[in-house]
Amino acid sequence: MSSIIQLLPDHVANQIAAGEVVQRPASVVKELLENAIDAGASDIKLICKEAGKTLVQVIDNGKGMSVTDARLCFERHATSKIRKAEDLFDLHTKGFRGEALASIAAIAHVELKTRQDQEELGTHIIIEGSKFMAQEPSVLPKGTSFSVKNLFFNIPARRNFLKSDVVELRHIIDEFQRVALAHSNIHFTLYHNGSELFNLPQSNLRQRIVNIFSGKTNEKLVPIQESTEILSIQGFVGKPEFAKKNRGEQFFFVNDRFIKSSYLHHAVMSAYEGLLRDGLQPSYFLYLTVPTHTIDINIHPTKTEIKFDDEHALYAILRSATKHSLGQFNVAPILDFERDFNLDTPYSYQNKEAETPTIQIDSNFNPFQEEKKTATGSSFGFKPKKEAQPQWESLYVGLKENFEPEEMHFESEAVTSSLFSDHEVEKAPTSTYQIHKKYIVSPIKSGMLIIDQQRAHQRILYEQFLTNITVHQASSQQLLFPLTLYFSGNEMAILKELKPSLESTGFIFEALNLDSVVISGVPVAITESEVPIVLEQLISDLQDEIPDSSFSQMDSMAKSMARSLAVKTGTYLTEKEQENMVNSLFACKENSVSPFNKPTFITLSVEDLDKKFSI
Known part of the structure; x- marks a missing residue:
């Protein structure tokens, strides 16, 4: 009897792995942007056509790759981030499993151009469906340009499951915003079909949030900062009056990596208890820093879920820090009956020194000198009050001695609570x-x-x-x-x-x-x-x-x-x-x-x- 178990060919295995890593064009955007960040780039450009179905290109000015690395990066489980299994619990980079580029190359036409700073020539590689079509040296600028064309060209069934261009573009923008929010020190640019959608220069966290979400985002934010041995928190939470029905502006970042956590979200929502109407969601941009050995980020293919060692402590710290921030800036009420809010130092003046008032002395002032009363003012420079009118009786000359007001008539106005008169309502029998x-x-x-x-x-x-x-x-x-x-x-x-x-x-x-x-x-x-x-x-x-x-x-x-x-x-x-x-x-x-x-x-x-x- 012949055996029925056989090893899959590499190109088939890569296509199956791509199903976990690459779900839509936005997945490609996420992987390529994270690779550019790991390469130490300070300027990253994202170019898309037809919502990424035709082209997804990421250009960075990072350190680039050598000829050997450029070829090896497309092999399965080829990575420079880890050497042994213990390294999974001490990660300081984005991608680490070495599956992304191999999976992308299995289901698209890929073109890689890269050059290191110390090299005169770079490397140009073309791959179509895991097959190396060409590799040659080229004159290239420093950094890496990664182009992914015709996504899912060899898997028509997966391509048919993609949504409309509007929906897929919105997923790309979501991934772009998540990466850009986590790295405000990098200049990001997004182009779609030749038009510029985002141009985010290097800035601080608050300015990066305002540049992405624009509008009146700046006045909605309340700063939050807390530092403990197991957790450091910084970022911003939104004021309750600006809460919305959707959860579009809620972001958690752990060690500069975007995550989703319903548990931490509940901690923030509990801090807003009593401040929000039913069905409304606050906005928050929270950056959490924890020791790398206390988290496991290898539990989900997209790495958007993280397992914490001590979730209860994180919950308590996050909840109290959020509540403290809301109370500190008078967003939430506090039970301090002896506190006078009028004596609080405004937030914009907390770090400013008080100005010493200037004192002016009149050296010619003599308290024993008789005060001169003039028409223009006194010796102290104040204008005197006007004397009362002496002939006030003349104002009433000509009035009758016995003044009796005539009878006054007011127009009657009937106030009704409806547009219909009472007798009309009575005529119609109640039917409902x-x-x-x-x-x-x-x-x-x-x-x-x-x-x-x-x-x-x-x-x-x-x-x-x-x-x-x-x-x-x-x-x-x-x-x-x-x-x-x-x-x-x-x-x-x-x-x-x-x-x-x-x-x-x-x-x-x-x-x-x-x-x-x-x-x-x-x-x-x-x-x-x-x-x-x-x-x-x-x-x-x-x-x-x-x-x-x-x-x-x-x-x-x-x-x-x-x-x-x-x-x-x-x-x-x-x-x-x-x-x-x-x-x-x-x-x-x-x-x-x-x-x-x-x-x-x-x-x-x-x-x-x-x-x-x-x-």
Whole structure:
């Protein structure tokens, strides 16, 4: 009987390994940027075409590679970072397993150009699907240029699973931002399809955060700093009033490596307890430094998860440091009844020395000299008060001795709480009732209807918005003063993509800048105060996926706006509002379910009620 177990060829093994390392173009971006950082580069350029599907190129001015290293770096498990297994617990670099370049070369066309500073000529290597096509010396600048073209060209099934260019570009921007935030001492540049998206010069942490997220990020940040034997923390947390519904601006860095940790996130959220409304998420940029032997970063292929030796201690320190920072800058209340906030030194003046006041002495002053009263002022330079009017009685000359005011008449004004008079309301019999500010009960011939007011309103608004978007006949109301809203780079990219559809609903945009949008008109159904809520909810709903087809995009927008503007559970509705909602619901094309496929009403027949009483 022949054996059925066989060794896989190297190119097949590399393709299988690529499935763990390279999931999308953003994975290639992450690996190449980390290699450039490990090479000691101070200037890194990232160039992408068609969201990385056609080209991902990283150019750095690092130390480069020799001819032998340039060839060996594409072999499996070839690395310069570790020599023995114990080195895995004392890592000071990014990549260390030696799988990334071999996996990338197995599923793409790769071109490597590199030269060391002391060498006159560099090395130029071309690889297609793990096959070396060419290797020759070339005249090259110092550093390394790594180009990855036609990703997944030999695995069509993997390529078909890639999302639209907008979504894949957003994943690339996310990886770029994570690396750039961790290394503010490096100049990063990002180009996509020939246009510059980011240009981040060398700066401090605060300036790097502001350069990436722009807008009013600077005024949202509260500094945090704590140093202990097992953990050092520095960075910034956001003020509670700037919290959002999405978790887009939350970053943990451990030893300059971006990680995801729900446990540490819970520590930060517990520090905000009592400061945030339900459903809101604060922003934070926290840089943690721990001894390398106390963590294990080799537990996940993407190295975004880390195992700590003592998580409980880290939790306590992070929570207390965050709470202390919020209290120190008067963001959170403190229980100090003897403290007078008026006597606190402002933050901008804490490190400044007090200015000594100057004293001016009048050497000619004689306290025994009689004070000269002049019209212009006294001897001390103060103007004298004006004397009282001596003939004040003359002001009342000509008035009647017995002054009696005439009878005064006021126009009566009836104040009503509704647009309808009392006798009109009495004429109309009550046909609907509201229960617990959540359900609307309406009698019908066979029994009664019980309507969920929030879901019913979502269905009504959804069909209205969808009709306005598709027919392009939405009416707008002009704002007296244009409304300026600030968003991050990722959020602005989504808004630019959705601008035509938003204009169809009634929005009027005066300008879309790099970090802000100016709105001069809004749909009739939206008030000015609701505009930020609607747009933030829309961006949050479409953060992960923007549909390719125009109809799917319109459908997603209509659902998001209907969810934001629908009446919530706990809202009191008048009888007229209840009747209008019932009539509008049954005028919809699909009135039985909400836009999210949940029932809007149920029917209770008289027979059902009789059965309840027959028990």
